[in-house]
Amino acid sequence: MWVADMDFVSPPAAIDALRQRVVHGIFGYAEPAPQLKERVAEHLQQRHHWVISPEWIVWLPGLVTGLNVACRSVGRPGAGILTTPPIYPPFLTAPRLAGKRLQTCPLSYCGTRWELDLDGLKRAAVDGNALFLLCNPHNPTGRVFTRKELETLADICLQSNLVICSDEIHCDLILEPGCRHVPMAALSPEVARQTITLMAPSKTFNLPGLGCAYAVIPDPRLRRRFKRAMAGIVPHVNLFGYVAAQAAYEHAIPWLEALLNYLRDNRQLVYQAVQQMKGLSMAPVEATYLAWIDARQSRFEDPADFFERNGVGLSDGVHFGAPGFLRLNFGCPRSLLTKALARMAQAVQTWAMDKDDLRDQPKPC
Ligand SMILES: Cc1ncc(COP(=O)(O)O)c(C=O)c1O
DSSP, X not given: OOSSSOSSOOOHHHHHHHHHHHHXXXXXXXXXXXXXXXXXXXXXXXXXXXXXXXXXXXXXXXXXXXXXXHHHHSXXXXXXXXXXXXXXXXXXXXXXXXXXXXXXXXXXXXXXXXXXXXXXXXXXXXXXXXXXXXXXXXXXXXXXXXXXXXXXXXXXXXXXXXXXXXXXXTTTOBOSTTOOOOOGGGSOHHHHHTEEEEXXXXXXXXXXXXXXXXXXXXXHHHHHHHHHHHTTTSOOOOHHHHHHHHHHHHHOHHXXXXXXXXXXXXXXXXXXXXXXXXXXXXXXXXXXXXXXXXXXXXXXXSHHHHHHHTTOOOEEGGGGTOTTEEEEEOOSOHHXXXXXXXXXXXXXXXXXXXXXXXXXXXXXX
């Protein structure tokens, strides 16, 4: 229940397009069809009300590549790169790999909701930092930051002259009906000029193994710097990635809507089950198919190891900068999810009976 892809068959339209491309039989170097950039632009406008120009798009073989390229393209050697743990692990490693300094300002958590620590960020975004790495919707907490939160964050970054790299790979997976994804760069032309947005069809349509992603960089100078950092080392996107992306954006929106409804029910199942496991708790998930579970009250010495020994493989919060937490991927058939949750409940119950000393769960604030 760990790595962040889904156990669902990809949209039939993508599979059919791939099948036709395989039958074609010639697998030389490939350029994307000229219409693909238009398709991406249409998708962003229709789904997220973000109007972009197709020339702002830079193709990438993956978002992790994009994060690392952003860290290499912005700031002098040794400059600070700021981010907000708990966070998808490459955010924590990319700054050092680029010869920069990792600066962190953890999200705040009151037991029921994860939030940006905007006062802390104001203090942290001092001179010497060059880049802010944002993840929205947020992996692993599942938060969809509100327009107001993003506006305050953008003001902080603009005032401190920080370039923003906004990883929005999960933007199509909004589960909470009251939430909307607001692309950071859509806030205003000033914010757009300072922002590198990273996106992909990979999470949306379960195509991550095909390696097709893109950066949207409105500012020509920033785009040039980004492309220069890629030059000679970042490979082209695989032709199957382009083919599947095009078919999915064109034909698989009904598939996506059905997926979201299925994930909403899975999310509910996880939330209810976790609330009943002594020593475990979680905040509601607003987006993504990832549940971020607080196991600190359980007093398991090593929560990930505990559950793995009991037949459920989860992501260990340690890698996200948050020991004592676990990430569970609920992008799977309900039969598998039910089995995993039952194993977890059984393991916790047996352990609690042995110990019988768990404290009450934290009270909601
Ligand atoms: C926030 C975030 N960024 C990037 C990635 C990975 O993207 P890619 O496989 O395109 O490198 C993931 C995958 O889990 C993710 O959750």
